[in-house]
Amino acid sequence: MVGSTLLLALSPLLFGVEADVPVTFRLLLAGDSVAERLEKARQQPQLQGGMDRGPGRIGREHRKVVEAEHASLEVELGKRGLRGITHTHTVLNSVVVHAPESRLEELRQIPGVRAVERVQRFQRALTSSVPYVTAPEVWRIDPPAGGYTGRGVRLGIIDSGIDYTHADFGGSGNPADFTLNDPTYIEPGTFPTTKVVGGIDLAGDDYDPAVLGSDVPVPDEDPLDPSEAGHGSHVAGIASGLGVLVGGATFNGLYDASVYGHSFLIGPGVAPEADLYAIKIFGRTGGTDLVVEGLDWAADPNGDGDTSDHLDVVNLSLGVAFGKQDGTTGDQAAVKRLATLGCVVVIAAGNEGNTHYIMASPGVAPEAITVANIYAPGLTFDSIHVTEPGPISGDYLALEAGFTPQLSAVGPVEAGVVGAVPLDACAALPDNAADIAGKIALCDRGGCYFSDKVRALQHAGAVGVIVVNNVAGPPIGMSGTGDTSDITIPAIMISQADGEVLKGQLAAGLVVRLGGGQAGPPPDL
The missing domain is CATH 3.40.50.200 (Peptidase S8/S53 domain)
Known part of the structure; x- marks a missing residue:
């Protein structure tokens, strides 16, 4: 707790915040929100005017009280060259403002404000x-x-x-x-x-x-x-x-x-x-x-x-x-x-x-x-093996698509790797189809169905496909859409982090073997 307090007291530059750059702050007002008012009325009816008036009436009346608080706060903000960006009344009595970090203490001193917090980004x-x-x-x-x-x-x-x-x-x-x-x-x-x-x-x-x-x-x-x-x-x-x-x-x-x-x-x-x-x-x-x-x-x-x-x-x-x-x-x-x-x-x-x-x-x-997030029982991960260039050679966690021929049946596929253009491989035919022919194509997850990506790269002559996840975490299972019986090449997914490593070596003669690597259960999540 002491360490947390110390960090909060240090310069905002530690958090990558320049003193004059606007920060999103939530001003928590002193009065109850509508939900708080209703909860107090339920817990202490003798002190709150009684729930016999009905929660709907109590809520409607208190909403007007909260709106009046916000109106008064807007006047105070206007005096300081600020304004409310958003207002909440029901679950939280709050107003959001944009202001430089240097004005944090000033915000705390505004009449009617009981606390100020930096808004968390999700x-x-x-x-x-x-x-x-x-x-x-x-x-x-x-x-x-x-x-x-x-x-x-x-x-x-x-x-x-x-x-x-x-x-x-x-x-x-x-x-x-x-x-x-x-x-x-x-x-x-x-x-x-x-x-x-x-x-x-x-x-x-x-x-x-x-x-x-x-x-x-x-x-x-x-x-x-x-x-x-x-x-x-x-x-x-x-x-x-x-x-x-x-x-x-x-x-x-x-x-x-x-x-x-x-x-x-x-x-x-x-x-x-x-x-x-x-x-x-x-x-x-x-x-x-x-x-x-x-x-x-x-x-x-x-x-x-x-x-x-x-x-x-x-x-x-x-x-x-x-x-x-x-x-x-x-x-x-x-x-x-x-x-x-x-x-x-x-x-x-x-x-x-x-x-x-x-x-x-x-x-x-x-x-x-x-x-x-979880993986279904029985799901088995594979790995791909990078053979060239030497500095990144080794096995990388991978998961085969459910709609493509399985590598256990067709055998390993080893070839040079070429990135699709565009990288999402959502066009009917990649712009660099001639470069992809006879190679393993690398593309990003997102933008269209997995089966559409693999089909487009197969039409370009790819012998296999590596799909790079577009979010952090392990690779996920890829399912096809509609009839995928025309797809005859294998496809696997690797993690976003491993994908960045491979993308960085595309110009250095990246060679990968799909299949034949170490298989095992999913990562422990």
Whole structure:
């Protein structure tokens, strides 16, 4: 504790912060948030005017009190040449400002401010497998209302938005409908839909808190997931996608024992009949400082102070490693208060592997249900062997694709390695197809389906494919989309870190052997 106090007292330059560069601070106000006021009314009815007035009325009245506090604070901020960037009222009574580190003490002295904290920046995280968690088993349970498919549950995805035009969410699936959709406002008849029934964009597509000039959110009503992002749609699909059949049509049930008798391009999510709410807190790229704002919206979607309309469940596939479980940070306090209102808060633990104390915040909050990434039983990792150049020769952890010929059957493949151009290999044919012919092609994960990448590189003449993961952590399993019987070359994935090593040697005559290496169980996560 002494060491932590000492570090906080040292120059901000230790943390890479220049004294005159604006920092994102959250001002915690002295008055109760709406959720705190409701909790006190429940615990001490004789002191709080009594719950007999009803929580809805108490919440609506106190919302006006909090809004008045914020108005007074804005006056004080204006005197100092500052303004509030975002405001939260329900789970946390707070206002976010941008100010230089040198003005921290001045912010603490503003009337009505009880504490100031630097806003924690969060990054996206994701991994899941619907059949492995045996979700279909609970679909088959037969209570009076049918199986547990999420029917009647209001599920918020606090992320980069949701592509509600996608067939997995009951949309047309026509790319033109997505391309022509203006994400800054809601065109008549586009949103909400029967599946994505509500939501909000709290960020704006250009928002990136790490980029000066893009660090102020520009909210709007349309939570469409940008094409450059896709993370929120991916998460929403795993949580509650309807499923997409071969041919592109939305699967509309039944979600029962017969479900996997159908041929899917995209399988159904864990709770396919839940109602989705898209709470967009990320822009196209970068992290976010808007987690508390997303939780606040979920606690009171219409912002009237009556929290009876809070969502049933929210999912946050995001975090920052080495979270500290002390209950003092605004994001953990917000998780606690949202959970107290009756919302189940599900948060990622992180994808950083088996490292002591690395569990991510805000998932460290005791009230959160926190989920770590895992590998299914029986999954076996392989390795690739770099033979040239000498300085990096050796074995590297790898995982074969599930849709390509297995190296155990076709034998090892050894060849020079060429990076695809463009590196995502999402074009029908790479720009450097002539260079790839007869070589092992290296490409990045992301941008299109794994099977599309491998197929394009096969058409260019590649004898094998190395896919580099685009997030930290071990390689993941790669599945194909649609009919992949035409793919005849092997493909493996390696970690992002190992990929950077290999990319750095592409011009030095990199030669790799796929297969024949050391096989073993997944890393211990």
